[in-house]
Amino acid sequence: xxxxxEHFLKYVTYDTQSNxxxxxxxxxxGQWELARLMERELNExxxxxxxxxxxxYVTGTLPANTERKIPAIGFITHMDTAAEASGxxxxxxxxxxxxxxxxxxxxxxxxxLSPQDFPFMKxxxxxxxVVTDGTTLLGADDKAGMAEVMGAVDxxxxxxxxxxxxVKIAFTPDEEIGELARHLDIEKFAAxxxxxxxGGAIGEISYENFNxxxxxxxxxxRSVHPGSAKGLMLSAVTMGxxxxxxxPPCDTPVATEKHEGFYHCLRFNAxxxxxxxxxxxxxxxxxxxxxxKKFFAKCVDWLRDKYGSERFELEMHDQYYxxxxxxxxxxxxxxxPVRAMQELGITPHYEAIRGGTDGxxxxxxxxxxxxxxxxxxxxxxxFEFISVQVMExxxxxxxxxxxxxxx
Numbered sequence: 001x002x003x004x005x006e007h008f009l010k011y012v013t014y015d016t017q018s019n020x021x022x023x024x025x026x027x028x029x030g031q032w033e034l035a036r037l038m039e040r041e042l043n044e045x046x047x048x049x050x051x052x053x054x055x056x057y058v059t060g061t062l063p064a065n066t067e068r069k070i071p072a073i074g075f076i077t078h079m080d081t082a083a084e085a086s087g088x089x090x091x092x093x094x095x096x097x098x099x100x101x102x103x104x105x106x107x108x109x110x111x112x113l114s115p116q117d118f119p120f121m122k123x124x125x126x127x128x129x130v131v132t133d134g135t136t137l138l139g140a141d142d143k144a145g146m147a148e149v150m151g152a153v154d155x156x157x158x159x160x161x162x163x164x165x166x167v168k169i170a171f172t173p174d175e176e177i178g179e180l181a182r183h184l185d186i187e188k189f190a191a192x193x194x195x196x197x198x199g200g201a202i203g204e205i206s207y208e209n210f211n212x213x214x215x216x217x218x219x220x221x222r223s224v225h226p227g228s229a230k231g232l233m234l235s236a237v238t239m240g241x242x243x244x245x246x247x248p249p250c251d252t253p254v255a256t257e258k259h260e261g262f263y264h265c266l267r268f269n270a271x272x273x274x275x276x277x278x279x280x281x282x283x284x285x286x287x288x289x290x291x292x293k294k295f296f297a298k299c300v301d302w303l304r305d306k307y308g309s310e311r312f313e314l315e316m317h318d319q320y321y322x323x324x325x326x327x328x329x330x331x332x333x334x335x336x337p338v339r340a341m342q343e344l345g346i347t348p349h350y351e352a353i354r355g356g357t358d359g360x361x362x363x364x365x366x367x368x369x370x371x372x373x374x375x376x377x378x379x380x381x382x383f384e385f386i387s388v389q390v391m392e393x394x395x396x397x398x399x400x401x402x403x404x405x406x407x
Contacts, residue, residue: 004151004395005388008130009092011037011143017087018080018177025183026056026080026173030087034079038171041150045157047169055173055183061190062153062167070165070406074194075152075398076184076358076369077145078175082380085137092130092138094388100125105134105382113383120201120377121385128388138384140376144391145197146171148374151395156402164402168194172358178214178319180361193333194369196359197398202390203346204373207334208324209353209360210261210282211289215296217243218313219275236275239307240268243277246299259284259352261292284322284352320356323363323370330368337372340400346393372397 014034019027026032038058042050047060056079064070081087095103100122103113111134115121132138149169156162168191172181175198199206221236247263249255256262261283269276281296283289293316300314327334338348353360359369375390 004147004391005130007147007150008140008144008391011146012090012092012139015088015090016080016139017083018174018179019083020177025179027177027179028080031056031079031173035171035173038079038146042169045153047153053183053185057173057181057184058169058171059184059189060169062156062164062169064165065160066163066165066406068163068406070163071192072166072168072190073402073405074168074170074189074191074367074369075149076170076172076181076194076196076362077149077198078142078172078358079146080174080176081137081139081143082141082176084380085382086135087137087139090136090139091133093133095129095131098124098127098129103129103131105131109134111135111382113385118378118383124387127390129385130388131385132382134382137379137381138376138386140374140384140386141379142175142198142374144374144376144386144394148197148391148394148398151392152398152402155395155399162399162403163406165405166190167402170194175358178356180320180356181358182361184358184362186362186365186367189367191367193330194359194362194367195337195401196357196369196371197374197394198357198359199353199371199373200351200375201377202373202375202387202393203341203349204351205334205337205341205348206351206353206357206371207327208284208322209320209356210284211286211321212319212356213281213289213293213316214319215279215281215314215316217275217277217279217300219243219270219277220311220313221273221275223272233272234307234311235272237270237272239303239311240270240275240277243299243303244268246302247296257354261285261288263292263296280319281316282354284324286322286325320360321364323360326363327368327370333368334370336404337370337397337401340397340404343400343404344393344396346397
């Protein structure tokens, strides 16, 4: 049996960075390697119905240890890490009893994790912090969630006196690139409800998220020698920039928070002849979400009228929707972790997710799945860190949810 920390330090050694351009599920071979490890760990602990699907979904059941009727509760985490920073050769280290000052991540490269940049670091004075060496992300999102779930499984096995119903475990691929547990067989999984362990700071619980769309705009220009281009050249770079300037600058990720939506250009690849712009469109409110998509398309139509419709190709599709629409009639499922946290002296706080989770898509498919904290900060980058003590608290919350469900 392992502690939550030991699980975490093991899982982050696996390079599971996902890749949205691969065109397959899972998108990278490293996810298969971690999936096989999780399959072994579940089997070693005697879980039942352990399997790895053709799409790299690992599932298993810790059977109920009582004849009483207790809900079957699922705990779902994802195995992949984000594309924004490397997940290869992660060199995690523990800063014991953090003193509130700067943490030198990499002296040779002068990379420093500082409370001047991240003031919330002061909340973790006297904690043990797991950090990177400043060249990769840490992978707490979501390998801390995996570790917290496995820490709870180990505790339950070692303490059979804790009565619980069936505990359903799932490790999923490619959450970071929007797969969102699409291939999880929820009937086979057979949970009455579930939680993704994939949130932020301690006490966070989420049951609403963005409505999300993705858009790709292709622009076809006309190249002419710049010395004789007057009235003839049509620069795809210039037309792409003109489109960007049509979107309101106050509706970007850097200018919005909480329930405010946005447009975000992920990539802009261009030369004179061709440009390709990739966007995400987000809003919690469905009516505003639909208005954003209409405005986006209207801007494209304006440029078509100006330069010719053949020069602009727009592809736009919805990715996922706000789970609030499905969860709001099942708030007892939200209240269970709230009570679990309160009993442990943790102050719960609700956060509207400014993104999506596996739980958003699963809730729309009929498996109500709110999201619970894992305790990390600065996900998707080299300044990512997590408190050992908070990871242990997250494991305690999982255990307390199961205990409360059995009362």
